[in-house]
Amino acid sequence: MSDLPDFVLSCPVPLPPGDRVLLGHGSGGVLTHRLITDLLAPLFDDPELARLGDAAVLDLPGGDRLAFTTDAFVVQPSFFPGSNIGTLAVNGTVNDLAMMGAIPLALSAALILEEGLELAVLGTAVASMAEACDAAGVRLVTGDTKVVERGAADGLYITTSGIGLVPAGIDIGPDKARPGDVVIVTGPIGSHGVAVMSRRGGIDFESEVVSDTAPLTALAQAMLATNGVRTLRDATRGGVASVLNELAESSTVGIVADESAFPVLGPVRAACEMLGLDPLYVANEGVAVAIVSAETADAALAAARAVDTGTHATIVGDITEHDDGGPRVHLRSGLGTTRPLIMLAGDQLPRIC
Amino acid sequence: MSDLPDFVLSCPVPLPPGDRVLLGHGSGGVLTHRLITDLLAPLFDDPELARLGDAAVLDLPGGDRLAFTTDAFVVQPSFFPGSNIGTLAVNGTVNDLAMMGAIPLALSAALILEEGLELAVLGTAVASMAEACDAAGVRLVTGDTKVVERGAADGLYITTSGIGLVPAGIDIGPDKARPGDVVIVTGPIGSHGVAVMSRRGGIDFESEVVSDTAPLTALAQAMLATNGVRTLRDATRGGVASVLNELAESSTVGIVADESAFPVLGPVRAACEMLGLDPLYVANEGVAVAIVSAETADAALAAARAVDTGTHATIVGDITEHDDGGPRVHLRSGLGTTRPLIMLAGDQLPRIC
Numbered sequence: 001m002s003d004l005p006d007f008v009l010s011c012p013v014p015l016p017p018g019d020r021v022l023l024g025h026g027s028g029g030v031l032t033h034r035l036i037t038d039l040l041a042p043l044f045d046d047p048e049l050a051r052l053g054d055a056a057v058l059d060l061p062g063g064d065r066l067a068f069t070t071d072a073f074v075v076q077p078s079f080f081p082g083s084n085i086g087t088l089a090v091n092g093t094v095n096d097l098a099m100m101g102a103i104p105l106a107l108s109a110a111l112i113l114e115e116g117l118e119l120a121v122l123g124t125a126v127a128s129m130a131e132a133c134d135a136a137g138v139r140l141v142t143g144d145t146k147v148v149e150r151g152a153a154d155g156l157y158i159t160t161s162g163i164g165l166v167p168a169g170i171d172i173g174p175d176k177a178r179p180g181d182v183v184i185v186t187g188p189i190g191s192h193g194v195a196v197m198s199r200r201g202g203i204d205f206e207s208e209v210v211s212d213t214a215p216l217t218a219l220a221q222a223m224l225a226t227n228g229v230r231t232l233r234d235a236t237r238g239g240v241a242s243v244l245n246e247l248a249e250s251s252t253v254g255i256v257a258d259e260s261a262f263p264v265l266g267p268v269r270a271a272c273e274m275l276g277l278d279p280l281y282v283a284n285e286g287v288a289v290a291i292v293s294a295e296t297a298d299a300a301l302a303a304a305r306a307v308d309t310g311t312h313a314t315i316v317g318d319i320t321e322h323d324d325g326g327p328r329v330h331l332r333s334g335l336g337t338t339r340p341l342i343m344l345a346g347d348q349l350p351r352i353c
Numbered sequence: 354m355s356d357l358p359d360f361v362l363s364c365p366v367p368l369p370p371g372d373r374v375l376l377g378h379g380s381g382g383v384l385t386h387r388l389i390t391d392l393l394a395p396l397f398d399d400p401e402l403a404r405l406g407d408a409a410v411l412d413l414p415g416g417d418r419l420a421f422t423t424d425a426f427v428v429q430p431s432f433f434p435g436s437n438i439g440t441l442a443v444n445g446t447v448n449d450l451a452m453m454g455a456i457p458l459a460l461s462a463a464l465i466l467e468e469g470l471e472l473a474v475l476g477t478a479v480a481s482m483a484e485a486c487d488a489a490g491v492r493l494v495t496g497d498t499k500v501v502e503r504g505a506a507d508g509l510y511i512t513t514s515g516i517g518l519v520p521a522g523i524d525i526g527p528d529k530a531r532p533g534d535v536v537i538v539t540g541p542i543g544s545h546g547v548a549v550m551s552r553r554g555g556i557d558f559e560s561e562v563v564s565d566t567a568p569l570t571a572l573a574q575a576m577l578a579t580n581g582v583r584t585l586r587d588a589t590r591g592g593v594a595s596v597l598n599e600l601a602e603s604s605t606v607g608i609v610a611d612e613s614a615f616p617v618l619g620p621v622r623a624a625c626e627m628l629g630l631d632p633l634y635v636a637n638e639g640v641a642v643a644i645v646s647a648e649t650a651d652a653a654l655a656a657a658r659a660v661d662t663g664t665h666a667t668i669v670g671d672i673t674e675h676d677d678g679g680p681r682v683h684l685r686s687g688l689g690t691t692r693p694l695i696m697l698a699g700d701q702l703p704r705i706c
Contacts, residue, residue: 011476021470026500035498039476043483048494056494058459061518062415070461070514072499106401106411108423110512112465117374123364123392130396141401141409144512145388146425147379148704154505159463159497161423161514165414351501 013039026351028237028283029344033246053174054096054233057166065166067102069093072159076351078125080199082210085158086128088285088353091213092236093160094136098220099232099288101172102164104138109160111145114153122156129158136215138162174250176230181319182297183255186219186310187212187287188263189240190279193349194271203275207267214286219310222303228296234288236353238344239281241329243289245343248319248328251291256338257317259331281344283352291319366392379704381590381636382697386599406527407449407586410519418519420455422446425512429704431478433552435563438511439481441638441706444566445589446513447489451573452585452641454525455517457491462513464498467506475509482511489568491515527603529583534672535650536608539572539663540565540640541616542593543632546702547624556628560620567639572663575656581649587641589706591697592634594682596642598696601672601681604644609691610670612684634697636705644672 024031041050048056055069071092078085090107097104109129113122133140191212198209216234223229231251235243240262248255264272264279272279286309292300297315304310322328327340377384394403401409408422424445431438443460450457462482466475486493544565551562569587576582584604588596593615601608617625617632625632639662645653650668657663675681680693 010480011473012480013476015472015476017473019472021466021468021472021475021500023468023500023502025466026498032498036496039472040479040496040498043476043480044486044493046492046494048492049496053495056459056461058494058516060413060415060417060419060458062413062417064413064415064417066413066419066516068459068461068516069495070463070512071497072463072465072512074465074499074501074505076501076505105413106409106421108409108421108514110423110425110463110514112425112427112510112512113374113378115374115376119368119372119374119392120364120370122374123366123368123396126393127363127365127396133397139399139401140397141399141411142406142422143389143393143402144424145379145385145393146427146704147374147376148427148429148507149376151504152427152429152507154501157465157510159423159425159465159512159514161461161463161512163411163419163421163516351499 013042023350027344028242054099057100067097067100067164067166069096070159070161071096072157073353074157074351075196075353076154077199078155080211081195081208083213084125084128086125087132088213089158089160090129090132090136091215091285092353093162094138094215094217095234097162097164098217099234100166101170101220101224102166104136104162104164104217106139106141107160107162109140109143109158112153112157113147114155115147115150117155125156136217170224172229172231174231174247177247177251177253177291177319179253179319179321180294181230181291182294182315183257183317184290184292184301184313185240185262185316186290186304186313188265188312189284189287190264190268190272190282192285193282193352194268196352197275197349209267209271212284212286214309216286216288216309219304219307222307223290223300226296226299226303228293228300230291232288232290235284237283239283240289241280241341242343244329247291254320254322255317255329256320257331259333261314261316263312263314283349366395376703380697381595407452410453420450420453420517420519422449423512423514424449425510426706427510427704428549428706429507430552431508433564434548434561436566437478437481439478440485441566442511442513443482443485443489444568444638445706446515447491447568447570448587450515450517451570452587453519454523454573454577455519457489457515457517457570459492459494460513460515462493462496462511465506465510466500467508468500468503470508478509489570523577525582525584527584527600530600530604530606530644530672532606532672532674533647534583534644535647535668536610536670537643537645537654537666538593538615538640538669539643539657539666541618541665542637542640543617543621543625543635545638546635546705547621549705550628550702562620562624565637565639567662569639569641569662572657572660575660576643576653579649579652579656581646581653583644585641585643588637590636592636593642594633594694595696597682600644607673607675608670608682609673610684612686614667614669616665616667
C-alpha cells in the first residue's frame with residue numbers, strides 16, 4: 001500500500017505512524033479486542049455495534065425482534081478432519097444467532113475465490129453449505145461471488161451473514177451475569193482447533209481428532225426454556241478462556257473455574273500436550289459457555305445434556321464479586337491453588353475459522 | 354489445493370476434471386452467470402435464491418417485508434479517484450436493497466485484512482464506511498475481523514450485508530418487464546470503472562474521472578412513487594449491457610435501445626476510447642436501469658431528474674416482443690441499423706468492485 005497517495009489517508013483516530021495489522025489482530029484475543037474497541041467501533045456511533053455481541057438485535061416495526069450477524073471464514077486448510085469451510089461458515093453464523101436466543105431464518109453467502117481454484121473444490125464446499133443449512137433448518141437466500149488473481153487470496157474465503165427471530169421473553173446478554181451465578185461449558189473443548197492444526201501440520205495423531213462444528217440452536221433453546229440463562233456465547237477464536245474474560249468484563253464480575261472440570265476428549269488432550277497448546281485457548285465451533293442462575297443450574301445442565309450437542313455439558317465454575325483491578329478470571333487447580341486465566345495476548349492459532 | 358485428499362471431494366454437480374476458477378467467473382458476465390446458475394444455485398433448493406435478485410425478500414411473522422443482501426468488495430486498488438473500498442462497500446449494499454424498493458435498516462461488515470496492512474489505511478477506509486452510512490441513513494450494527502498472512506489477501510476485502518424494509522404496495526422484479534415498457538438509465542455510465550482503471554494503470558487523463566458511487570435509495574423511492582416501475586437494477590459489474598441482458602432474459606422479452614441515447618460524460622468517453630473499453634460494459638456504482646410502463650415513463654423520468662443522483666436520467670430504449678431464440682438486446686445506431694448487445698463473455702475489468 002506504499003503507493004497510496006498521502007491525501008487519501010484521513011483516519012480520524014490518531015495512530016502511531018507505520019502501525020500495521022498483525023496476525024494477532026485476528027486471534028480473537030487482546031489485539032482483536034483492542035483493534036475493535038480502540039479503532040473500528042469508535043468510528044461508528046452505534047449502541048448496538050458498541051455492545052459487541054455475537055449478533056445485533058433490532059426491533060422491527062411489525063413487532064418482530066430480529067438478530068443480525070456476519071462472519072468471515074478464512075480457515076486454512078479449507079478441508080480438515082470432520083468438516084470443511086462450507087459447513088463451518090453455515091454453523092458459525094447459525095451459532096452467532098443461536099447465542100442471542102434467535103431461531104435462524106435466512107443466511108447469505110459471499111464467496112471470494114482465488115483464480116485457479118478447482119471448481120470441484122468450490123462445488124464440494126458449497127454442497128457442504130447446503131447440507132449444513134438443511135441440518136440447521138435455515139435457508140440460504142442470497143449471495144455474491146468475486147474472483148481475485150492467483151496470490152490475492154488462498155483458495156476460497158466465505159462470508160456468511162444471518163438473520164433470525166428472537167422469540168418474545170428472551171432477555172439475555174453478556175452484561176447480565178451476577179455473583180452467585182453458575183458457568184456451564186456445553187461440550188468437550190479444543191476439538192476444532194486441534195483438528196485444523198493436525199491437517200495443517202500434516203500431523204498424524206493416533207486417533208484422529210475431528211472438528212466439533214455443529215449448529216447450537218436446539219441446545220440454546222433447550223437451555224433458555226429453563227428460564228435462568230443470563231448469557232450464552234460460543235467459544236470460537238480465543239477459546240473458552242477468551243469468552244470467560246469477555247463475559248466477566250462485560251458484566252463487571254469475576255469468574256472462578258475448576259481447571260479439572262473442563263471436559264476435554266482424550267485425543268485432544270494428548271494432541272495439545274504434544275503441540276504445546278492449552279485447550280482453554282483453542283477454538284471450538286460447537287461449544288458454548290452459558291452463565292445461568294444458581295437455582296436453575298441443575299435444570300439448565302439437564303436440558304443441555306438432553307440435546308445431541310450437549311451430552312458432555314458440565315458445570316465448570318461460579319461468578320464472583322470482583323472489586324479489585326486485577327484479572328477477573330481465575331482457575332482453581334486440583335491442589336486448591338488459584339491462578340489468573342488471562343485473555344490470549346498473541347495468536348496461538350491463526351486462521352482457525 | 355493439490356494436496357486435498359480425494360475423499361473430501363464430493364461435489365454433487367458433475368464437472369469436467371481439472372476445471373478451475375477463472376478471473377472471468379467474477380466479471381458479472383456470462384461466466385459468472387453460468388457459475389451461479391449451473392453450479393452454485395442448484396446445490397440449494399431455494400426459490401428466493403434461484404430468483405437471483407439483487408436482494409432476497411422475506412415475509413416476517415409480524416407483517417414486515419424484509420430485503421436481505423450481501424456483497425464482497427475486492428476492488429483493486431482500494432483507494433481510487435472520488436472514493437475508496439469503504440464507501441463502495443456501504444453504497445453497493447445499500448443499492449442492492451434500494452433496487453428491491455427497500456429502505457435500508459442496518460448493515461454488517463466483515464473485514465478480511467492482510468497482515469502488514471497499515472492501520473491508518475484500514476482506519477481511513479472504515480471511517481469512509483461510517484460517513485457513507487450517515488449519508489445513506491443506515492446503521493452499521495455488527496461486524497467481524499479476520500487477518501490472513503501476507504500474500505493471502507491484497508490489503509483489505511470488505512463484505513457488507515444489509516437488511517431493509519420493503520414498504521407495502523411495492524411489487525417489482527426482474528421478471529415484470531412487458532413489451533411496450535420503457536427503459537431508463539438514471540445517470541452517466543462508465544465513471545466508476547474508468548476511475549478505478551485510471552488509478553490502476555497510473556494513467557493520467559486530462560480531466561480526472563471520479564467514481565459515481567452513491568446511495569440510490571432516494572432515487573429509487575422517487576421513481577417508485579410514480580407507480581409504474583416494473584424493475585430496478587443497479588448496473589455494477591458487467592455494466593448496463595449485462596443488466597439489460599439479465600432483465601430481458603428474466604422477463605422473456607426483447608430490448609431495443611438507442612446507442613446514442615446512453616448518457617456518458619466527455620472524459621469517460623475519451624478514456625474509454627483511449628483504453629479500448631465500451632462504456633456499456635463498464636461498471637457503475639451509482640447508476641440504475643429502470644424499466645417502467647409507457648404511460649408513467651415521463652413521470653418516472655421527471656421524478657428521477659428531481660433527485661441529485663438522477664439529474665442525467667435518460668430514456669434509452671423500449672421493451673419488445675421476443676420470439677426467436679437469438680440475442681434479446683439490440684442497439685440501434687445513428688444510421689438506423691441495429692446490432693445485438695450481448696452479455697460480456699470474458700472479464701473486461703477484473704476486481705472493479
